Amino acid sequence: MKPTNFCCILAKLLAAGMLFAALGRHGYDFYTLLRWIACGVCAYTAFQASLTKRNGWLWIFAILALILNPIVPLHFKRETWALVDVAAAVLLLVSIAIVDWHKPPP
DSSP, X not given: OOHXXXXXXXXXXXXXXXXXXXXXXXXXHHHHHHHHHHHHHHHHHXXXXXXXXXXXXXXXXXXXXXXXXXXXXXXXXXXHHHHHHHHHHHHHHHHIIIIISSOOOO
């Protein structure tokens, strides 16, 4: 594993942990910070997927980055955000195994 991959994995673990933590009750500042971090990590994961020619992952994380973006926020009910947060966290964890641990395709 390359040192740059280590940082990517750490960022994905942090974002996934915060997304799971979002299921609890927190202040508005936590959710704002969460959206900035999760959006950035998802956008970078989409970029990382584009470099390794994994178009499915590219689209998944580009859409997640748009949903989680803090600049033009989407307004969902709490239950919908819970589903989005859990799905995003699980996808980030799965992407560690698929995008970060496996060698890129030729």
